[in-house]
Amino acid sequence: MTREQAILQAVQAYDSGALQSALARRVAFATESEVPEQAPAQHAYLNDELVPLLSELGFACDVHANPAGVDLPILVARRIEAPGLPTVLMYGHGDVVRGNAAKWADGRDPWRLQVDGDRWYGRGTADNKGQHSINLEALARTLAARGGALGFNTTWLIETGEEAGSPGLAAFCEARRDLLAADVFIASDGPRLHAERPTLFMGSRGAVNFELKVRARERGYHSGNWGGLLSNPAIRLMHAIGSLVDAQGRIAVPGLRPPPIPEAVAAALADLDVGGGEDDPEINAWWGEPGLSAPEKVFGWNSLDVLTFGAGDPAKPVNAIPPEAVAWCQLRFVVGTDWRALRTHVAEHLRQGGFDDVEIRVGMQAGATRLSPDSPWVRWAAASLQRTTGKRPALLPNLGGSLPNDIFADQLGLPTLWVPHSYPACAQHAPNEHLLGSVAREGLAIMAGLFWDLGDQGSSVRDSVRELAATTSSANT
Known part of the structure; x- marks a missing residue:
């Protein structure tokens, strides 16, 4: 068969209802990773749904216990055609919120998967069962079109704890480096820039959540008797946060600001726009770092937000000065930010501002990653997407959100390519989560074309990357 015929075969999975049937089965597994009682569903999803499919495609499958001691298993499936062929590591997560x-x-x-026009409703349709189902279906159709030989080796890593922060994933990947060795990483998660525009992103912004607390005393005191005499923790905390980020959203802590946007990244972002789609909110142009475009603000810069703020009981206000106030804040950051020293930067900034009474506790954290748009792998993938769709893909050096991509990019040292099959208004993590059928159909074509091109061109792209790395290393010595 030809590349075009392989793509038509992949699209047939949508037109025939095969993709819809497969996704309906997978949505029915209530794989909520935040609910320990749903652990049997996680095992069943891997063992009963994915292992039989991958085994039929020639993969050797093993389901591993999570090294973090939680009952969130990890599936590794390997299909090795020949030792000298390029190897792709693919990823997905079977758990949902x-x-x-x-x-x-x-x-x-x-x-229960419910189709209403172009919308396929169900938990996991967009994040992430629908997306890895598209990739699995496209891989199967490409394998059949090529007569049973893809022309590259494939390893699938599917975890069941991503929505719980991927516990144990980093430790598992470190312990199984040889098992997961590859030349390139390809996966699908997150949204396209717009539903109509194919998108390729090469990393993700990092995230650090941190708690700020002011505890002034053990209990509240009547505001009529003590107002004006006792410090108000909520007011203290409001001003402390206001010293970190100003009223227009500009980060005021030097240590939490990123370095200048690299030229290659700025050039890629100049081709993009943000918002304007169905159900997208209206962008506040005055918010965020002044002088930057909307794409630069969300893909090339850092943002500091307050996620929650509490003092007293908002549902039942009483005439009392609250004893404490608490806020959870979040820094989203790009590569080059000194994020590991966040606590030190925030504490010193607050001390200089006279806010010694603010306690700081760091919570969830994930590193930032970014593959340059100049990478041979990026140029190859972008050309493949454009050849398949006839559209110039949006190239995001990194997603605005966060993924465990630092494990693959930094820990395993892989160039990372993400090809999302969702869109910004998919209600991910919310009620009425859905996948767009039109995007799923195009996603099948995109991935079949990408897999076909990997079989044809993967070795030459891999060799180009190796030669470039050798030249760079020689120049630096």
Whole structure:
């Protein structure tokens, strides 16, 4: 068969209803990783749904216990055609956030796939069962079109704890480096820039959540008797946060600001726009770092946000000065930010501002990654997407959100390519999560074309990367 015929075969998985049937089965597994009682569903999803499919495609499959001691298993499936061929590491996650069934509209059930026009509703349709189902279907169709030989080796890594922060994933990948060795990483998660525009992103912004607390005393005191005499923790905390980020969203802590945007990144971002799609919010042009475009603000810069703020009982206000106030803040950051020293930067900034009473506690954290748009792998993938769709893909040096991409990019040292099959208004993590059928159909074509091109061109791209690395290393010595 030809490349075009392979793509038509992949698209047939949508037109025939095969993809819809497969996704309906997978949505029915209530794989909520934040609910320990759903551990059997996680095992069943891997062992009963994915292992039989991958085994039929010639993969050797093993389901591993999570090294973090939580019952969130990890599947590794390997298909080795020949030792000298390029190897791709693919990734997906079988777990989902809580279903929140009571909040879904029109009687929808999060565990039953429901198609309404172009929207496929169900928990996991966008994040991530729908996306890795598209990739699995495209891989199977490409394998058949090539007569049973892809022309590259494939390893699938599917975890079941991504929505719980990927516990144990870093330790597992470190312990299994040889098993996961590859030349390139390709996966699908997150949204496209717009539903209509194919997108390729090469990393993700990092994230650090941190708690700020002011505890002034053990209990509240009547505001009529003591107002004006006792410090108010909520007011203190508001001003402390205001010293970190100003009223227009500009970060005021030097240590939390990123380095200048690299030229190659700025050039890629100049081709993009943000927002304007169905259900997208109206962008506040006055918010964020002044002088930057909207794409530069969300893909090339850092943002500091307050996620929660609490003092007293908002549902039942009383005439009392609250004893304490607490806020959870979040720094989203790009490569080059001194994020590991966040606590030190924030503490010193608050001390200089006279806020010694603010306690700081760092919570969830994930590093930032970015593959240059100049990478041979990026140029290859972008050309493949454009050849398949006839559209110039949006190239994001990094996603605005966060993924465990630092494990693959930094820990395993892989060039990382993400080809998302969702869109910004998919209600990811919310009630009424959905996948667009039109995007899924195009995603099947994109991935079949990408797999076909990997079989034809993967060795030459890999060799170009190796030669470039050798030249760079020689120049630096």
